[in-house]
Amino acid sequence: MEKLLDVKNLHVSFDTYGGEVKAVRGVNFDVKKGETLAIVGESGSGKSVTTKALMHLIPKPPGRIKEGEILFEGRDLAKMSEKQMQKIRGKEISMIFQDPMTSLNPTMKVGNQIMEGLIKHQKMSKPQARKRVVELLELVGIPDAENRMKQYPHQFSGGMRQRVVVAIALACNPKLLIADEPTTALDVTIQAQILELMKDIQKKTDSATIFITHDLGVVANVADRVAVMYAGKIVEVGTVDDIFYNPQHPYTWGLLGSMPSLDSADEELFAIPGTPPDLLDPPKGDAFAARNKYAMKIDFEQEPPMFKVSDTHYAATWLLHEHAPKIEPPEAVKKRMEGMANSSSSSEGERV
Known part of the structure; x- marks a missing residue:
């Protein structure tokens, strides 16, 4: 399979009053088209920092990409400006965060939040975007989509809010989806539903996924390959069966x-x-x-x-x-x- 993403010798540091925190120390991995790579490890192992660095989402300062290449379809994201990244973020690479309430704007109807990316990146008219929002909400399993899109985040349950976040991430048909512990804040039953939903959507869209988690039980059900991280480094990588x-x-x-x-x-x-x-x-x-x-x-x-x-x-x-x-x-x-x-x-x- 063709490589979609190839990360080479990535170093990410944070400059603090105490000194330089070397959060990611020479990480190498790749993601192929259509596959799911799970990155696992304890809190503080560097999982989230690694993937946020891919999208230039680490706060600068104190964070910085110190060294390395992030080759996405041959383009080095590490060398791109913020303006260049804005054209890729959301359109070609999307991210699902851990807590849906911090990802959603409480003052905006969920339909408008999904429409934003469609109008900006896909250049859709408002009627086209509304039609696509209904399709996306139905795709992620939200019933009565035409009415639900007119509601605010607080009118949705935790599991339904996470489905809305998945819909936002999928709105522009990204080639790579990064899921940063997307089920941590959910109960076990809803967690299973969201994981099943993500697997189903990946089959339909053929997108690649990086799935970050500390839960190896989750990995067994969603991943093709697994990278185990410890202290800012990948210490083992292989197929699910290997690991x-x-x-x-x-x-x-x-x-x-x-x-x-x-x-x-x-x-x-x-x-x-x-x-x-x-x-x-x-x-x-x-x-x-x-x-x-x-x-x-x-x-x-x-x-x-x-x-x-x-x-x-x-x-x-x-x-x-x-x-x-x-x-x-x-x-x-x-x-x-x-x-x-x-x-x-x-x-x-x-x-x-």
Whole structure:
């Protein structure tokens, strides 16, 4: 598949009174046309900063893209001016934010908020834009669209507001959709509906998606590939099967092991010890070493390169070095992998 987005050696920093916070430190990834890439990691790992940098949405100052390339269809977004980005933002790349109430203007009817992008980017007349708004609201599953478009955000439930935000993001048929934890503020039932809606819309529009989340359970249902971030770096990347059934980085083991499971009889959840490092002064070597019980001396001295596991799977851990001891994932992770394999095979049986 052809690459739509290719991010190379991206560095993003924030200049604070305490010094330079190196929030994103040499990130590399790509997104192909029509695929969904999930970026996962704890709060503060750099997920949202990375994607906001793609759209020039980090506050300047204190934020800045320090180094790197953001190639979108061959054009380097990192070198574009704000005026140039305004023609791309909303039209070619759209973003769905975490909280719909901060994304919507409480003083404007939702129909007018969706029409704004259509009139500006698609050069539609008001009657054309109104007709398209009705189609979009129906597409995202809002009934009685002609009447609902005349209402204000406070007249919608949380799930319906998020559907309106999805409609705004889709209004100009973007080639790339960035979803920044779009279901975090919603209850589990509505969360599942929004995720199903996004999958369905992606099939219909053939757009690519970057899905940011800290919830690996969400990833299994929506993504084609997964990039695991820690301390401003991508530490493992692969297909969903690579990450869930053959994880290689101890941090990925920790994320998988800490997932609650309805199938497990264990009362105790596996937890990653310690806290992420201070990116005002990033640690030498592997940033995860201090929290990694499998860390070796080299982890505290040298940063590991990305080792190739397969053509689709790479991980930055010295455990993959040919001279490293062979370490098995913890039992909690093995159980989680077995549970997911069992649920996957039973789902396949039901479909057959």
